[in-house]
Amino acid sequence: MGVSRRSYAAQRGVSEAAVRKAIATGRITTLPDGTIDPARADSEWGAQTDPAKQLGPHPQGLASRMAATTRAAAKAVPTAAIRAVAETLKEPGAEPEPGKAGTEKLSLTRARMANEVLRAKTAKVWLQKMKGDLVDRAPATGMVFDLARLERDAWLNWPPRVAAKLRRNLGVEAQLMRLMLDDDLRAHLAKMAEVRIELR
DSSP states (O other): OOBOHHHHHHHHTSOHHHHHHHHHHTSSOOOTTSOBOHHHHHHHHHHTSOGGGOOSSHHHHHHHHHHHHHHHTOOOOOHHHHHHHHHHTTSTTTSOOTTSTTOSSOOHHHHHHHHHHHHHHHHHHHHHHHHTSOOOHHHHHHHHHHHHHHHHHHHHTHHHHHHHHHHHHHTOOHHHHHHHHHHHHHHHHHHHHTOOOOOO
8 A cells, every 4th residue: 555645745855746747747657546655656756857857855865876776777888989089088188187087988077078178179160260261171172173174274275376486496397396295295284183182
């Protein structure tokens, strides 16, 4: 036999309306006769309640019980997550010195620190972009490509323009001069095209 809703509310330190709401939403269950088993209701309430959102004296005990339960049933943190946090905290001054407590495993504090470092880095990049210190990679790459194409086209149009002038000065056939210049120039441009530009 359990206790009434009003009695359980007084025992738990909450209002009767809070108990009714917990029953209605399924956070706690009642016995077949409609009364509440306090021990079972406490464990159900604790398992389905975020301690950070509770008020009053009862949450302190609940928070410590929840912390003990969480430690006991702690999930293994994926290695990729640990590496990501360590990579984020590599910046000088961001990570605690080696040998200090808590550095050998991933803790909530380290994860939060990594999150704050990432937010600061993101804000710094955004600020540099707004100041005009940074440019978008895609337009910059397109501009370099267009400039290289214009340069190449200008060089490819050069042999026909100068062939007649060189023929007069050197006394050789214009067509032969143009073909020789064109072949050498194409070989030179092909060699220049092997250069790879990487914008980071």
